[in-house]
Each structure stands twice: as C-alpha cells, then as structure tokens.
Amino acid sequence: MTTAAATAIPGAESAVGAVLFEANGLSVSFGGIKAVRDVSFTIRPGEVFSIIGPNGAGKTTVFNLVSRFYDAETGTMAYEGNDITSVPTHRIAALGIARTFQNTELFEHETVLTNLLIGHHVHRHTNLATDLLFLPRARGQELEFRRKAEDVIDLLDLQRYREQPIGSLPYGARKMVEIARALCLEPKLLLLDEPSSGLNPEETEDLSFWIEDIVADLGVTVAMVEHDMNLVATVSDRVMAMADGAEVATGEPAEIQQHPDVLRAYLGH
Template structure:
C-alpha cells in the first residue's frame, strides 16, 4: 500500500518543477558481449528521492558504478550540476559532491564512530602536512570545524550514545547508520544509497527510513536509491525507475509504478497494487 503524506505530496510537486541536478542520458555499458545498461536515461531533481528497482542483474549497481566513476560506458552522457562525469576518476567525482553508501558495510571496525565519521571529512582538509603536524593556524581551525560538523551528524542520526564505541562492537543497524553519516560528513550535493536497509530488522528499517526522509525534507539533498524492499521504496520515493535486463521498463511516481500491470506482475506482486477509490 502506498502512503503519501501531505508533506510528501507538496514535496513531489516541488521536485517535479525543479531543474535536474543529474542527467543520465542514453547510457550504454557492456562487458565482453554482455550489455549491462542499454540506453538508460533518467534525471534527478534537487531535493528528490529517485529510486531504482529491479531484479538482480537488471543493471542497478552498474548505474551506481557509472555515477561513481568505477565504470565508463561506451555511449551516452552523464552530467551533474553541469559537469561531465564521464572519464573522471572516483575521487574527482567525490570532490564534485557525490557520496555513496554500499550494500555491504565498508567501515573501519576498530575505529570509533567519531573517527569513522571524520574520515568522511577528508575532502575538507586543505592544509599541508607540516601545518597539520605543527597544529598551527588554518590546520587547527579546520580541525575544529570538522569536529563540529561531525558532532552535528552524530546528533542528526542519533548516534550520541555510541560516538566513542568501536564500530565493530555496534549492532548492524547502527553500523549502517554510521556509514550513512560518513557519506553525509563529506557534505555531498548528491547521495547514492545502495540498499540502505539490506539485512535490517523492522525497527532498524523504520529508523533508517525516518533518517532518509529527514535528509530529503530537512536538508533538501537529492538522492538516488537502489533498494529491494518494495514497501520502503513505495513509501519514500518521489519517482521510481523499474529496470529489467539493463533497460528501464517504467519510470514514474510510486502510484504510476504500482498500477502498471507489467510492473505489478514482474516485481511488486498483486498485493502492492493501488486500488482507486470511486
């Protein structure tokens, strides 16, 4: 069942009127005769949560790898904020303001929550090595600013009680929250969420859904999300693109997707169909 609050409805109207911050145009990506992406096109607006769904092997992860600079497609164009992303290395794309979380947690388990979050601030350390060692001038001011930014993320994601714990000792759902916080620490302009609730129990999933909505509605941050949990996607996304064998078969609002007969049969199941009221 699709749940759309008044706030979400107003937000959807706003995002549809916005100028796209990301353009993914007619992208073709293949590996040794296997086509991973076949003419994929979509846009993402400022403050929009755009979800990509589909079965394993549909091309979802390939989209993220193109956006992150891991793969370079054979054809197409990808532009973010007016910048051409194709041909740029991952660290250069990250500096443009694109941050990514991963399906499998990639944190330093022996470091504390605070230290892991500070790693997300590495783009915000412009001072030289000598200044850092000497703890002088701009290095000291930058360190204090970075610490303040990290503490704000700790508050935002409700991590205060775990802030000084090694990440490896924390519950799985909290670790996923720390990974999200590390991405936010880079102050991104676009956030890529790769199965953000994979492996979570119901309570952890509800917490993560709340934080994702807060990121969109309070921070106005555009997001692209890949997720297999259809209930979450239907409740959170402004628009959804359904992938199959490397091609989009439907792009639209959750209601559009949920009422498409082909999508319902292939991916959602009849129980997700939205029934129009008379």
C-alpha cells in the same frame, strides 16, 4: 535547523522541472554481458529517486557509473548542468555526490567518530587520511571536520555509539554510520545502495524517517537502490524500474508498483 524542504533548497519551489543530475544513454558491459544498456534518467533537486529491479538488473552498476567508479561505454552524465561523464572518481565527492555501499565498508576497529572523520578523505588511502588529520597544517580543517561529524552524529542520533568501534555495533547502527559518513562529505546528491538490507522492519521504518529528515532538514537529494517496496513507496517521489540492464519504466511509486512490465520483469526472475 529548518524542517521545510522548500526553504532548505533555495529556489527549488519555483524551479519546476529543474534537474540536478541527468544520465543519457548510459551503457557498460563486463565480459560481453551488458550490465547497463542505454539507460537515461533525471534526478530533480530535493526529491527521493529510487531504482528498483530484480537481482542483477544493473542498479548498483548505475551507481558505479554515476560515481565514476566505471567508465560508461556510451552515454553522458550531467550534474548541475555540467558534463561529468569523464570527471575522475576522486573529484565526484568534491562536486557534491556521495554514496554508500551495498555491503558496508567501514573501518571495523575504528570508532564511529573516527570513521566519520576518515569519511572526509574517503577517496584517499587510509594511512594518508589518518596522517593528514594530525599534520599541523590540517588542524584547522580537522576542527571543521569534527564539527561537521558531530553535527551529523546529532542529526542521526548516533551519540551513544560515538566512541564505540564499528565492530561492536548492531548492524542497523552500522548502516546509519555508513549514511552518516557519506553525509559528512556534505553532498547535494546522496546515493544509497540498499540502505534497508539486513534491517528489521522497525529499523527500516526508522530509516524512512531518517531519509525524510535528510531531504527536508539538509536539503540533500537522495537516489536510492532498494528492494523493500514498502520503504520505496514511503519515501520516493519517483521510481525507475530496471531489468536486465535496461530501464523498464519510470514514474510515481504507485504507478511503477502496478506497472505490467515491471511485474513481468520480477516474475521473469
């Protein structure tokens, strides 16, 4: 395992201005409320790109658009140079985009390991996924999945929880399992929706190290929705601030934290 981001992402160091993901003019409404309005942004390979903003700003909805849970009413999205605006949601993980959810969505009665194995079939029905794992045809695949899951367990230091049911884990460990499950899909782009919510300051600091490891050791690009400005400032290369469904400003963390329009947006809420 290498620790140098530049070697983990071949060509990234020479590809100044390279783009992994690009959204152009995205909008979506719910019952007449524009949750996201004309939002454009790019995510560069190897960076941590954070989205901040007051409650209801449209941050999670942007993730739901990127992961194709929702259809955009206007706008386009490109990933690795290919238009993915209309790609079905079940193909998103196969393309290399994985996500975690604002509220952890794990199988409470299953062990950490089982949750990670099911993660490989995250877009399928649970029973089908479980069945598939035991079909003879799927055995080879299962072994490979297991190897990947064990690697991720090692990487995120989850060995001690490996055989424990999710329901018995401390909250901080659950959040890490959620990230581990997404990593088992071997994404190039990992979307984290409020990874620090519910964590104490020490766990949040640990999380910042994990995020840095995920980027540096795995070469994964991270897009993160987050309220903890300390975490945002620590790990982010660039930050997009949103309010009322629209982009307010995008730039380096320090710049965005002091941006008058961003401060005004928070005060307004």
